[in-house]
Amino acid sequence: MCDAKTAINNDYFEFVRLRQELEYITSPQMEKWLYEDTAEFELLENTKNLPHYAKEMVSNINFLASSIGKEYSLLNERYSDLFETLNTQSSFVLNESNAKYQKTISRLTWAIVVLTVVMTVAIIVQCIKGG
Amino acid sequence: MTEDSSTSKETVEERLSRETRPPNGQRLILHSLRFAEVVKANDYEKLEKGLNLLYQETLKHRNGFSFSSEQKNYRNFIAGARKALLSSRWVNLQGFVSKTFADAHKQGIITSPVRELPSGVESLRFFMCQIIPSSIVIIMHVQFDSTITDSLNSLFTTKYSERIEKSEHSIMHIPPQRVKDETIRNFFLEQQRTSESFISKYFTGVFISEKTGDTQIKCPSIKLFSLQNMPFTSTQTLITWIKEHGNFLETLGYLAIPFLIYQFNNEYLLFRHHVYERREDPIDLSLLSSESLFTAPEAHQMYGTATLAIEYKHDMAFNNIMPIIAFNCLLLWHSRRAISYRNNLDSFSANIKGDLRKKMIQCVTQKLQSITITSSS
Numbered sequence: 218m219c220d221a222k223t224a225i226n227n228d229y230f231e232f233v234r235l236r237q238e239l240e241y242i243t244s245p246q247m248e249k250w251l252y253e254d255t256a257e258f259e260l261l262e263n264t265k266n267l268p269h270y271a272k273e274m275v276s277n278i279n280f281l282a283s284s285i286g287k288e289y290s291l292l293n294e295r296y297s298d299l300f301e302t303l304n305t306q307s308s309f310v311l312n313e314s315n316a317k318y319q320k321t322i323s324r325l326t327w328a329i330v331v332l333t334v335v336m337t338v339a340i341i342v343q344c345i346k347g348g
Numbered sequence: 349m350t351e352d353s354s355t356s357k358e359t360v361e362e363r364l365s366r367e368t369r370p371p372n373g374q375r376l377i378l379h380s381l382r383f384a385e386v387v388k389a390n391d392y393e394k395l396e397k398g399l400n401l402l403y404q405e406t407l408k409h410r411n412g413f414s415f416s417s418e419q420k421n422y423r424n425f426i427a428g429a430r431k432a433l434l435s436s437r438w439v440n441l442q443g444f445v446s447k448t449f450a451d452a453h454k455q456g457i458i459t460s461p462v463r464e465l466p467s468g469v470e471s472l473r474f475f476m477c478q479i480i481p482s483s484i485v486i487i488m489h490v491q492f493d494s495t496i497t498d499s500l501n502s503l504f505t506t507k508y509s510e511r512i513e514k515s516e517h518s519i520m521h522i523p524p525q526r527v528k529d530e531t532i533r534n535f536f537l538e539q540q541r542t543s544e545s546f547i548s549k550y551f552t553g554v555f556i557s558e559k560t561g562d563t564q565i566k567c568p569s570i571k572l573f574s575l576q577n578m579p580f581t582s583t584q585t586l587i588t589w590i591k592e593h594g595n596f597l598e599t600l601g602y603l604a605i606p607f608l609i610y611q612f613n614n615e616y617l618l619f620r621h622h623v624y625e626r627r628e629d630p631i632d633l634s635l636l637s638s639e640s641l642f643t644a645p646e647a648h649q650m651y652g653t654a655t656l657a658i659e660y661k662h663d664m665a666f667n668n669i670m671p672i673i674a675f676n677c678l679l680l681w682h683s684r685r686a687i688s689y690r691n692n693l694d695s696f697s698a699n700i701k702g703d704l705r706k707k708m709i710q711c712v713t714q715k716l717q718s719i720t721i722t723s724s725s
Binding site for chain 1: 388479480481482483583586587590606607608609610611612613616617618620662664665666668669672673675676678679680682683685686687689690693
């Protein structure tokens with residue numbers, strides 16, 4: 218459980234950081250710097266006036282980041298629900314086993330008390346006989 | 349017999365075979381392959397160790413070049429990357445030339461360290477950049493020797509037969525043209541797989557360490573090809589040429605549709621849409637240029653040969669586009685992780701609940717046993 222939670226959290230944290238960093242370098246004020254000295258490949262036939270290849274890739278970065286962000290927020294919601302259920306589940310199992318354990322302990326205590334009484338009586342009887 | 353006079357008599361198969369070769373008896377040169385790997389901040393130490401090992405294995409060659417400054421460069425770069433909060437640093441490493449190349453040019457001056465490289469690789473260079481603080485993008489620039497181009501051109505002229513694939517319920521006849529396409533595509537993939545496998549012995553990043561099928565390439569890449577003569581005179585002439593030689597371009601694995609092809613500086617075409625595209629594959633692009641554009645005296649003066657001019661005139665511009673492509677692939681990697689969590693969440697929870705119960709029962713049983721033993725003794 219912990220391993221799974223750690224894996225998801227690590228990946229989520231890494232994604233959030235990556236997204237923030239990518240948002241910064243692809244922001245309108247930084248975009249020019251990103252394309253500086255970068256090959257700007259233009260479409261041969263560009264009737265729809267589409268951007269150059271690097272710009273298209275940047276818009277793809279933003280689209281992918283937003284889609285993964287949505288996926289993770291759904292996952293987070295679902296995961297926290299699951300985690301709570303598991304807590305309840307584990308507490309339930311624990312309480313159940315504790316109750317069983319307590320019952321067994323009390324039974325054993327009674328058995329020991331009875332055994333001690335029987336043994337004491339037996340010793341006393343033997344002492345009287347011997348005396 | 350000339351190509352024109354033969355066209356009227358040729359069969360459909362012969363025509364297809366001709367149309368899927370480089371046009372007008374030209375030779376298609378595969379110059380190089382660039383592929384990008386992303387190394388995350390917690391793996392910088394491993395990257396440095398890997399590069400150290402790569403340089404340690406350099407061979408002593410009579411005309412080989414010292415590499416101590418190279419090591420200083422990447423060590424400084426990695427040390428800086430560790431401390432970076434907001435960074436845009438880069439370093440260009442000369443890399444290595446192969447022993448085969450150095451042996452063949454004993455009289456010349458070799459300006460890079462010499463070492464064993466995979467067969468067909470003439471040199472290996474590195475471009476490392478840190479555009480975002482949490483990772484380094486490392487671009488491996490593999491330059492091929494003429495043996496690779498020879499092998500490639502022989503694949504275009506080989507006669508292919510249909511392949512029969514039998515399955516439980518059917519028999520598939522794969523036509524010769526498809527067999528040819530697959531063979532050429534596999535040849536390109538093999539070049540990249542060999543280079544990725546070579547690098548993986550020294551360091552790995554997000555892409556190379558990902559577990560995929562053995563036949564797949566892992567890193568985003570750009571191959572650089574050239575023909576002797578292509579009409580870059582005007583866009584319209586180029587479009588006409590592409591339409592005429594569509595079958596040849598599709599043999600390289602790309603759709604030859606002008607509104608899906610890019611051009612740069614009236615010197616290079618960029619192909620990105622594959623004929624058999626699978627969206628989950630890493631981005632795998634190709635550049636095609638013409639040697640005839642680089643024969644001017646200025647190009648010779650600056651780069652020595654047309655081949656070197658094709659490779660180096662826009663070296664930086666091509667390197668700089670790689671991180672943008674790499675980040676796209678990195679996000680795709682993240683999307684695969686997120687989706688795998690989504691798809692496995694339910695089985696995950698069932699397993700966890702089952703395991704927890706088992707563990708509790710085991711624990712209680714053990715405690716009861718120990719109590720019973722203590723009380724009975």
